[in-house]
Amino acid sequence: MRINETVAKWRAGQQTVGAWLSLSNTHTAERLAHAGFDWLCVDLQHGLLDYQDLRHMLPAISTSDTTPFVRVSGNEANEIMKVLDAGAMGVIVPLVNTPEEALAAVSACRYPPEGGRSFGPIRAALYGGDDYATYANEEVACIAMIETKAGLENLDDIVSVPGLTGIFIGPADLGLALGLPPLGDSENPEHLAAVSKILDTCKRHEMPVGIYCSGLEFAKKRVAAGFDFVSLNNDSGFMMQAVAQDLAALRGGVPRNEKLTGY
């Protein structure tokens, strides 16, 4: 079976960078797959995406050797199993609060006896290989998001769940969990402390740990802090960053509906 190269890098102590896909589009998926990221994550939770999009976007990613992850909309076994059948090499599961919830997510990713995944890897075996049934339990990543108050409190127990592949921090929800605004890339000390605590706990457990970043500045900082995987931004975020910067530069500060003297 195809190796999960991103997980292999984590286990070899290498750091990886990825991008988030929030747009239903086969071409942006294919284009970003060839841009140099280690992994891409199709976001079925907050992205404007659904299972149907995976049918086109996962093959588009498979034109490259970039690792395809999917963030599911929630911790539902049925959805996790469908996503894996479609060829995702791992799922990122939001809002994990307890070790029981983490175990449920792991179980949905593993064939019996390790878990309760139903067998029928319709595209996964085409992408992964004929021996998918034998190796899928090893290669498929199950990543739990820590981003709620309960998740923070139960962190040690969650990280100890057997079969879990990694931990991922959602910084905006983490902010809300701390009683702060939904801070993303933030220097807020309380927020930073919580991020550090999660990072340290994972390192202590030798559990790969990642965090969502929305731009270069924090991607650099999180890499420097030692995270195993960071996003650089999402598809739409990259686009709007360039739009905002270049359009402001072209207009020179003059709003759209006023005459541009500079023109």
Place this chain on the structure above:
Amino acid sequence: MRINETVAKWRAGQQTVGAWLSLSNTHTAERLAHAGFDWLCVDLQHGLLDYQDLRHMLPAISTSDTTPFVRVSGNEANEIMKVLDAGAMGVIVPLVNTPEEALAAVSACRYPPEGGRSFGPIRAALYGGDDYATYANEEVACIAMIETKAGLENLDDIVSVPGLTGIFIGPADLGLALGLPPLGDSENPEHLAAVSKILDTCKRHEMPVGIYCSGLEFAKKRVAAGFDFVSLNNDSGFMMQAVAQDLAALRGGVPRNEKLTGY
């Protein structure tokens, strides 16, 4: 009927800036519609787009007052008429070689007796207003692209075609027409000379004239040169510009498959 604000600006001597849509996606259309451009152009010629996309993307643009243009895949009356019925406020017609071809494009945009457009503005009247039939011939823009050898030779005659609203330069095809590579944003003197000649001819005829630009640098230059409308980039181009820049900065020059010491 709703005024074609972009054309009104041209006629008032104002310069406008737009963006090109090449991706089949309702959300990128809506997002760019609120970003501050004067107009957006859905590209059915070289974009990965088809008529079907207009059904979702034109309403998304209509959540703003940004003017929706469509570049059709070719100078075909049936396609032009469908695009206008869907609510485009103007079409950009590629590869116009002769005044006869320009006249055919104009005819497809105008109801009799000015042209041969068939009546049935299914969404256009919803967007434009109940008096669409009365004013559409005035408000709908018909813009011819000059980008072939024949088009260059027949420029004066093309610009003189009654009912034509504007001229648009496709610089890559223009490069090919001049025996050069498909240059886009280019300082090639021969290319620049051809661009200037088109610009001057249009100015002499008081015909609004635009040109495709793929980034800030040339958008600025073309605005400074006096073009009435320039694109700043397309959706996918904006995205990949930010990706390339930020990913290189994050990786610090280390290719993906080597260990990053900097990390």
Place this chain on the structure above:
Amino acid sequence: MRINETVAKWRAGQQTVGAWLSLSNTHTAERLAHAGFDWLCVDLQHGLLDYQDLRHMLPAISTSDTTPFVRVSGNEANEIMKVLDAGAMGVIVPLVNTPEEALAAVSACRYPPEGGRSFGPIRAALYGGDDYATYANEEVACIAMIETKAGLENLDDIVSVPGLTGIFIGPADLGLALGLPPLGDSENPEHLAAVSKILDTCKRHEMPVGIYCSGLEFAKKRVAAGFDFVSLNNDSGFMMQAVAQDLAALRGGVPRNEKLTGY
């Protein structure tokens, strides 16, 4: 092969009533197919529809024995042939100006030696039957629209084109052709005279003739006048007719943004 029941009725001197489909939706197609119309016409010209919709909507119509027609976006052989391969039992071709154009439309509907249709009835033979190749030239309807100045002038010659199955009047374009506004259901004497002339010419040639109607009043009048086929309305028109009537009745004339005392 399946009989074209609508054409059979025309030939038997019976009048038929149909509806126009302008919305991309499988369910409205299926629902209207069971509502009691003789035929439905999927409108690829002015409807918000494309070839792709036929793949879902023609099977939905085939859950009934209602005859499926398609109005193509223009008189293009490639499009006509694709539409017929998808299982349409006839095409309505807009803007036919000359007998040569009518002959071209007929040719696209007939296999050699009667015409130049290319063989590959991928869904048509599933719907029509295994002997589709043998009988398609007889059963498939080719209907030319008379709605332009040239079409009016050449009416006699167009009606005489061998292989043509019927004539259909587009009253809005006919209005424009007469130098009038795009009148649909109209009592304008000049318009009525033109409609009558077409009707009479067709009757003289024993050519089935239809006309587009947008509601009950004119559907009744056109039936009374002797038309072989009339539309009653289109999907969206039916919907908005009920909306307008019932919403006005509920609001009692009070606009939306004022307080309703009547409530």
Place this chain on the structure above:
Amino acid sequence: MRINETVAKWRAGQQTVGAWLSLSNTHTAERLAHAGFDWLCVDLQHGLLDYQDLRHMLPAISTSDTTPFVRVSGNEANEIMKVLDAGAMGVIVPLVNTPEEALAAVSACRYPPEGGRSFGPIRAALYGGDDYATYANEEVACIAMIETKAGLENLDDIVSVPGLTGIFIGPADLGLALGLPPLGDSENPEHLAAVSKILDTCKRHEMPVGIYCSGLEFAKKRVAAGFDFVSLNNDSGFMMQAVAQDLAALRGGVPRNEKLTGY
């Protein structure tokens, strides 16, 4: 942030009328959004609709100031959160049986600490405004449907759940809950009594209350009874009402497959 104008009207004592969207179609959504309704509700429960449709239909509604609601397929937090991220200004949650279930629905609509909604309003912030995070908990409506036996029994407790915005009656399921057939617009005394009881309870709690109506007659009656919000019909219902009425009038009672003497 954009005000939820429909909720504002309820709080100001004004009655509102809306329509139900059951068809996957961008154009019907846009057209009904401009027809004069206060709100539209996209029905993911019984409509032939899914999350994917929201991506196109919510922007189409946003071309107007009509308030977009969505009825979710069930009381699932993941689905509610995705629907709100897509830009719905409120959800209608079917089959609420207990105050605990009502609380779960409310929690899915509110960011911490009021609830457990995850942060990522990808389109909602584009539609709602940059300060969406600050005001969403106030503006987003959470409406519980009372239509089961348990829901009736627990009505007082459900209406008392903090954060709930309104109550909506599904009359067909209510009929089944009462041991009656699935009555919609009904004068059945037992059914009417149950409807009145819900209405009265809500009024006593100053909780806005609505009911589904399938036509003008009952919409008028329910408005007269004092409901804060009523539907007039759904898209498909409007269409079929006009079809049935006009086709019967045209055919004069003669079935399709018999010769029409009246023609």
Place this chain on the structure above:
Amino acid sequence: MRINETVAKWRAGQQTVGAWLSLSNTHTAERLAHAGFDWLCVDLQHGLLDYQDLRHMLPAISTSDTTPFVRVSGNEANEIMKVLDAGAMGVIVPLVNTPEEALAAVSACRYPPEGGRSFGPIRAALYGGDDYATYANEEVACIAMIETKAGLENLDDIVSVPGLTGIFIGPADLGLALGLPPLGDSENPEHLAAVSKILDTCKRHEMPVGIYCSGLEFAKKRVAAGFDFVSLNNDSGFMMQAVAQDLAALRGGVPRNEKLTGY
């Protein structure tokens, strides 16, 4: 209401054969519906399919009298109810472990008082008939899959659940449940014994019982063993079976990238 002909055959002691649909495609659904199967099952669990596909594929099946079943992605009431509203004549529910779970599935298929299905058969009543509300509880099939360790242990109790229509064996998951590989069509004695035990239990309870087969050989064996319903293969499986056989025969064993001397 339309009779569920497949269930009627089971009750009359007749055996039936069907096919599995795993591909999102209206045409393959329509084509297989006319191929001679008693039933087709659209697979929302392991197929590359989603609810949206039902909107097009169920009408395509309804061009024939083949019975349409749907395997849902899991035992979720909301999904089961949507699938039935779309016109499925029965659901196959995977991974049923206990009688409580079986009862929940049955409840989602039955209107009160027999169950908790919500009323709104938008397409089901169009397909089933105007009296759908009266007869749906009798005609709609609810079939539970036995394929887990718990399901095997609770088999007797599951089969005794009132309202359950049938049992279906998923042989691959059954293999995993027995500690074997995910065996499908298998002669493994332990696997065969488990299959026989389920078959016998169902026969004893007079409960119709089926099993998934992936080809002719085992379809024959399972029919001979007395199963009431077997699949012959799925759409994609049929296709790849012919491809593998014919391509090997044509290439004569020479791999693609070597020169074919036999050619």
Place this chain on the structure above:
Amino acid sequence: MRINETVAKWRAGQQTVGAWLSLSNTHTAERLAHAGFDWLCVDLQHGLLDYQDLRHMLPAISTSDTTPFVRVSGNEANEIMKVLDAGAMGVIVPLVNTPEEALAAVSACRYPPEGGRSFGPIRAALYGGDDYATYANEEVACIAMIETKAGLENLDDIVSVPGLTGIFIGPADLGLALGLPPLGDSENPEHLAAVSKILDTCKRHEMPVGIYCSGLEFAKKRVAAGFDFVSLNNDSGFMMQAVAQDLAALRGGVPRNEKLTGY
């Protein structure tokens, strides 16, 4: 730029085998791309396919090194150019009658000065490589179909058109052109003679020549006859071949609606 490996094989004297794609489905495209064919041809003429499908199916084919061809719906430059921009490595153009028509097809495939293709290879350059502009004129195949009476008469002149890459025979249309039924895989002597004449003419001109086959028997015969490229079947044809064979074997000749004693 990526080499056109199929064309390279033809030029090296190797024979190739491909399959035809007629179904709108990303998964069947991906699956057949890994089945061992040299090339796949997406059929926009007689397949139930449109440009939109290419956006998903061409990337799916690009997960392998199978060469992607597209048969366009007709000899239209706009369509050919869009198809190539989407990443097809060649087009098959139906119904070519004259050298002028062949030249028009070639022109649409070649950038100036060799032809008139417009520049904008949005996906083609991602798939083909950054130097696409330099090498596309060499690598992109333009294949003309000979299948009409005129095409047969003008064969020598068509084959002599510079820039043409190959000739493809459509045997069904060829049958019609000869005054025969639409024969596909046929031993009809007149049909065979015409096929042989085309084959010989191409061989004399050293022009690669292919023919459509619908199954193993004729694929073998045509390979033995010396054709450079043959199809083995199409996606739907493979599927139905296995269905027909296995279902007949299972039923043992008993029709569906009779009791199966053999069961």
